[in-house]
Amino acid sequence: MSNKLESKGERRSYRRLHITTLILLLVAPLIIISANDSTEPNAEAYYNRGLEKTKLGDYAAAVSNFDEAIRLDPDYAEAYYNRGRVKTSLSEYAGAIADFDAVIRLEPVFAIAYIEGRPAVEESSVLASDPVAERHNLHDIKGIAQALT
Numbered sequence: 001m002s003n004k005l006e007s008k009g010e011r012r013s014y015r016r017l018h019i020t021t022l023i024l025l026l027v028a029p030l031i032i033i034s035a036n037d038s039t040e041p042n043a044e045a046y047y048n049r050g051l052e053k054t055k056l057g058d059y060a061a062a063v064s065n066f067d068e069a070i071r072l073d074p075d076y077a078e079a080y081y082n083r084g085r086v087k088t089s090l091s092e093y094a095g096a097i098a099d100f101d102a103v104i105r106l107e108p109v110f111a112i113a114y115i116e117g118r119p120a121v122e123e124s125s126v127l128a129s130d131p132v133a134e135r136h137n138l139h140d141i142k143g144i145a146q147a148l149t
Contacts, residue, residue: 047079075106
C-alpha cells in the first residue's frame with residue numbers, strides 16, 4: 001500500500017513540475033521580448049555615440065549618430081549643438097548654421113551656440129544674398145555672436 005501512495009505522491013510532484021515547466025516555457029519568451037524592447041537605442045544613446053565618434057575624429061559617423069538622436073528627439077538641443085560643431089569642422093557651414101539656429105530656437109539662453117555659430121557664419125560664403133542666409137537670420141546671428149565675444 002505504501003508503494004501506491006508514494007507513486008501517487010511522485011505523480012503529483014511530476015505533474016506540478018510539468019505544469020511549472022510549461023508555464024515557464026510560455027512566459028519566458030514574453031519576458032525576453034519585453035526586455036529587448038527596453039534595450040532599443042534611444043536618443044541619448046545615439047547622442048553619446050556621436051560624442052565618442054567626434055572624439056575619435058570620425059566626423060561622418062558622428063553626424064550620422066547626431067542625426068538619429070535628433071530624429072528620435074527633435075527637441076534635443078545638445079544634439080543639434082554638437083552636430084553643428086562637427087559640421088563646422090567639416091566646412092559644412094550652412095548645415096552648421098542651421099543646427100546652431102535650432103539650438104537657439106530650442107534653448108534661447110544657450111549662449112555658446114551664438115559663439116560657436118560665429119566661425120560658420122564668418123567662413124560661410126552664403127551670407128551675401130542667399131535665401132538660406134535670410135531664412136536662418138544669419139546676419140542677426142553674426143551680430144549676436146560678435147556682441148557676445
